[in-house]
Amino acid sequence: MSDSPARPRPILPLWAATIAAALAALLMNLAYPETAVWVLAFPAAALLLVSLIGRRAGGALLVGLVYGILLFALLVSFTARYLGPIPWIALSVVEGGLTALALILTALAYRWLPRALPGTSGRLIVLPVVIAALWVGREVFVGTFPYGGFPWARIGMSQAESPLAPVSSWVGVSGLSFLMVLIVAMLIEVVRLGAWRRPLRLIAPAVLAVVLVATPQFPTTPSGSMRIAAVQGDGPTGYFDRREPFSVIDAQTEATVPLYGEDVDLLVWPEGSLDADxxxxxxxxxxxxxxxxxxxxxxxxxxATGRDERYFNTSMLWTDAGAERRIHDKRHPVPFGEYVPDREFFALLAPDLIGLIGREYTPGRNLPVVDVDGVEVGLAICFDVIYDDVITEGIGAGAEVLVFQTNNADFRGTDENLQQLAFARMRAIETGRSVVNVSTVGTSQIIRPDGTTVAHLDAGEAGAMLEDVELRSGLTAGVVLGPWIQQVLVWGGLGALIVAWWRARRR
Incomplete structure (x- = not known):
């Protein structure tokens, strides 16, 4: 093929592109736990991008809907565990629809950029950079809108078990997403241009691949240790579990008893570990x-606690002297799980389901840290682990170890707990901190700063973990630069697309 601008026509006919998009969703789902074949994220991204090349807005929307709805339907199928198909379908359609809207921009970039910058460098470098930046922009969009977003399907988060995970400690999870898609987009252009016939044109993707695999973890400084006990009570903590008064704390206490007499600096119970305020x-x-x-x-x-006629999902530090007002309230309550936005409207659509959610949790505003004998412990409650701002704020406040408390009881028998655990592992690597991830019903783990597991409790297993957990200080580049890199990619991708449209029109 020549180096001239590619004609703005699709590589695949629309019927084949929809099949490719569906296959991309299947492969991308397999990259996440429970299967966790992380390498499948790369062919999944390639299939999706190829199906978008040359598409107009309408065709891109259809391709994006097939990919987005199917991916989320597979990835969050756990939401149908107790409440049936309606919440699952609704979440899949909303997240898939937002994904499809954002993917239109990727299709437009493939139409405009080759005309705006028709040279080889434009095709092999500039176009892939913009495509990868738009991918990150789509992840940020879906992760923040609406109602705070749901950043569950970020491609960078699929790499918790891969040798690429340390890259996140340098550029953050969004930076890792960018580099992964960049190498895929580069290879697509190498094939489209027949550039393998000229080995020098393979230098950029080859170097990028080596960098991704060979990058070591950004160093942080050991600052001591803390002997932490984490207890998984396996009590009746599900929304529909039948329970007697104090049955939850009874289960937690029973699993804690074997720790009496041990040397412990901090005892951690999971989210929902108390029966009342x-x-x-x-x-x-x-x-x-x-x-x-x-x-x-x-x-x-x-x-769940009540203050000033409002409810909060609250973690609190309790001593033998009683309550200490060292608390953290969950920053991102789950829409339609912990509160109902626009309740009157949605009650008209599904009154029985909306009626089940009687309590309206308020987003927290306090720092996600507690001080334990001079050691700052960073916190994230349940799904807050997937929100960058909570993790970054905790590390910025001096957290030397991270504790993630969660309640997976409503998702027993699904892979939701394993997906969330993978996110916790990525946070350990990204921040260079040990992580104590404790669930009411499992899976719970204590994770080293390099992402390896120190101790674990399987799902459905009551028990306790007790370990000398390494403390670390210092900020990784991923923590410091990651938010800035994300913003540069989001706005840089959009800006490049606008410039490409303007130059393409002039040409």
């Missing part, structure tokens, strides 16, 4: 104080 329930508060006394360490627990 201990600030308003004296009996529960006394039991927590007794447990803290017997274990000889503060207890980090979690419950």
């Amino acid at each position: 201990p600030f308003q329930n004296e009996a529960l508060a006394r039991r927590m104080s007794l447990i803290s006394t017997r274990i000889g360490a503060p207890l980090l627990a979690n419950a």
Whole structure:
């Protein structure tokens, strides 16, 4: 093929492009846990991009809908576990629709950029850079809109078990997403231009591939250790679980008893580990104080709390002296799970389902850290682990270790807990911090700063983990530069697309 501008016509007919998009969704889903074949993210991205090349807006929308809806339907099928197909279908359609809208921009970039910059460097370097930047922009868009977004399907997060994960400690998860898609987009252009016949044109993708595989983790500084106990009670913490008064704290206490007499600096219980608000329930508060006394360490627990006529999902540090107002409220309550946005409207569409959500949680505003004997412990409650701002703010506040408390009881028997655990592992690598990820029902793990596992408890297994957890200080480049890189990619991709449109029109 020549180096002249590619004609703005599709590589694949529309029927074949929709099949390719569906296959891309299947492969991308397999890149995430439970299967976790991380390398499949690359052919998945390639199939999606090839199906968009040359498409007009309407065709790109159809291709994007097939990919987006199918991907989310597979990836978040756990949402149908108890509430049936309606929430699952609704979430898949909304997230898939937003994905499709954003992918129109990728199709337009493939139409405009080869005409705006018809040379070889434009095709082999500039076009892939813009395509990869637009991919990140799409992930940011879906992860922030609407109602705070749902950044669950970021391609960078699929690499928790891969040798590419350390790259996130240099450029953040969005930067890793960018580099992954960049190498895919470069290889597509190498094939389209027949550039393999000229080996010098393969230097850029070859160097990028080597960098991705060979990049070491950004160093952080060991600053001591903390002996942390994490308890998975496997109690009746699901939304529809039948329970007696104090049955949840009973399960947590029973699993904690073997730790009595051990040397412990911090005892961690998961999200939803208390049956009620201990600030308003004296009996529960006394039991927590007794447990803290017997274990000889503060207890980090979690419950729904009420303050100023509002409800919060709150983690609190409790000592043998009782309540200490060292708390953190969940930053991103789950729409249609922990609160209902625009309740009156959605109650008209599904009154029975909306009626199940009686409590409206308020987003927290306090720092995601608690001080434990002079050590700052960074926190993220359940799905907050997927939001960059919570993690970055905790590390910026001096967190030397991260604790993620979650309740996966509503998703028993699905791979939701493994997906969330993979995100926790990526956070350990990205930040250079140890992570204690503890669930009510599993899977729970203590993870080293390099992403390897120290201890674990399987799903459905009551028990406790006790380890000397390494503390680290210092900020990785991923924490410092990651948010800036993300913004540069988002706005740079959009700006490049506008310039390409203007230059293409002039030509």
